[in-house]
Amino acid sequence: xxxxxxxxxxxxxxxxxxxxxxxxxxxxxxxxxxxxxxxxxxxxxxxxxxxxxxxxxxxxxxxxxxxxxxxxxxxxxxxxxxxxxxxxxxxxxxxxxxxxxxxxxxxxxxxxxxxxxxxxxxxxxxxxxxxxxxxxxxxxxxxxxxxxxxxxxxxxxxxxxxxxxxxxxxxxxxxxxxxxxxxxxxxxxxxxxxxxxxxxxxxxxxxxxxxxxxxxxxxxxxxxxxxxxxxxxxxxxxxxxxxxxxxxxxxxxxxxxxxxxxxxxxxxxxxxxxxxxxxxxxxxxxxxxxxxxxxxxxxxxxxxxxxxxxxxxxxxxxxxxxxxxxxxxxxxxxxxxxxxxxxx
Numbered sequence: 001x002x003x004x005x006x007x008x009x010x011x012x013x014x015x016x017x018x019x020x021x022x023x024x025x026x027x028x029x030x031x032x033x034x035x036x037x038x039x040x041x042x043x044x045x046x047x048x049x050x051x052x053x054x055x056x057x058x059x060x061x062x063x064x065x066x067x068x069x070x071x072x073x074x075x076x077x078x079x080x081x082x083x084x085x086x087x088x089x090x091x092x093x094x095x096x097x098x099x100x101x102x103x104x105x106x107x108x109x110x111x112x113x114x115x116x117x118x119x120x121x122x123x124x125x126x127x128x129x130x131x132x133x134x135x136x137x138x139x140x141x142x143x144x145x146x147x148x149x150x151x152x153x154x155x156x157x158x159x160x161x162x163x164x165x166x167x168x169x170x171x172x173x174x175x176x177x178x179x180x181x182x183x184x185x186x187x188x189x190x191x192x193x194x195x196x197x198x199x200x201x202x203x204x205x206x207x208x209x210x211x212x213x214x215x216x217x218x219x220x221x222x223x224x225x226x227x228x229x230x231x232x233x234x235x236x237x238x239x240x241x242x243x244x245x246x247x248x249x250x251x252x253x254x255x256x257x258x259x260x261x262x263x264x265x266x267x268x269x270x271x272x273x274x275x276x277x278x279x280x281x282x283x284x285x286x287x288x289x290x291x292x293x294x295x296x297x298x299x300x301x302x303x304x305x306x307x308x309x310x311x312x313x314x315x316x317x318x319x320x321x322x323x324x325x326x327x328x329x330x331x332x333x334x335x336x337x338x339x340x341x342x343x344x
Contacts, residue, residue: 003056011128018124019044042094043086043120050082051125059132079125083118090117177228185227192224208246211284215243215277218256225260233263234272241279245341248317252277254310255288255335262333263290282342289334314339 019040027036054075062071175189199217222235256275263271271291278285314322314337321340327333 014127015044015048015124018127039094042089046082046086046089046121047124050078050122051128053078054125055128055132059129064136079118079122082121083114086121087114087117189224189227192220192227196220196224207248209249210243211245211247211277211279212243214247214249214252215239218252218275221253221256232270233260236272236274238274238276239278240276243279245279245284247284247341248313251310251313252286252337254307255286255337258307259288259290259333259335262292282340284337284339284341286337287334289332292328292331292333294331 019037023033023037023040025036026039027033030036058071058074058078062068062074172193175186175193179186196217199213199220219237222237225233226235256273259273259275263273271293273291274287274289276285276287311324314324318339323336323338325334325336
């Protein structure tokens with residue numbers, strides 16, 4: 001097991017406190033603290049041997065490897081051996097030195113004396129192992145949480161990386177349609193596309209951005225679609241509340257892209273899209289509705305890579321703090337999103 005300088009100091013402090021407590025406790029009975037301290041010092045080498053053989057060998061090689069039976073056997077065996085050794089030290093060395101005038105009529109083999117010796121020597125092992133097990137559990141929990149966090153961060157980066165090509169693909173399709181028509185507005189589309197890609201590449205790299213930046217990005221996207229569809233569609237954007245709140249970037253665009261995609265299924269279609277964004281204290285509300293074109297290819301449900309990604313991002317970023325609804329009502333499709341930002 002790795003034993004750092006911090007561990008060494010903590011263990012040193014433990015032994016100092018442990019020795020002091022038992023010196024004071026035992027010395028208080030006879031008011032001979034010097035004698036009690038001598039006894040504690042006599043016990044210390046055997047205690048250290050029992051504890052650290054277990055700590056550095058038995059604990060990592062057996063207990064942490066889930067060899068519970070083997071660990072129990074060798075631990076109990078070491079405790080029994082240590083108890084007999086401690087009893088011998090007391091009987092042959094410490095008692096004669098401290099109590100030379102006292103006739104020790106109690107023989108070495110009295111069972112309860114052996115048991116008492118085992119408790120005296122092995123009691124520190126209980127504290128050391130308890131702290132070691134708890135520390136191991138907390139360390140494993142921290143590593144698990146760290147790995148989980150890294151996994152989620154990697155997944156978020158992957159999802160974000162999928163949004164950009166998806167958006168670029170749709171926008172280039174719009175530009176291609178204008179160049180086919182030799183529209184004079186094609187350069188304007190290129191400029192708008194440049195602004196949008198600048199946002200995607202540079203301004204949306206952080207974990208959060210002000211909602212106002214996301215809204216500006218959405219407005220640019222709507223203007224781009226206005227150039228593409230002309231008078232064949234109507235888009236209403238309503239914004240209410242504090243737009244300076246921080247939000248994950250590119251969270252709303254997949255829903256907006258999807259509404260335009262399904263609201264204008266064919267070039268000959270006409271339709272509408274209504275977007276409402278509002279913030280009330282710590283609650284963020286987003287609602288988007290789009291018309292559904294008539295005809296044999298009516299989409300039954302909005303979907304796609306972008307939507308799947310944003311649903312997953314919501315689950316990661318706002319677990320149990322968001323509500324997403326979507327469905328069809330008559331000849332329109334809607335998406336409602338509510339996020340509790342209080343704990344964000």
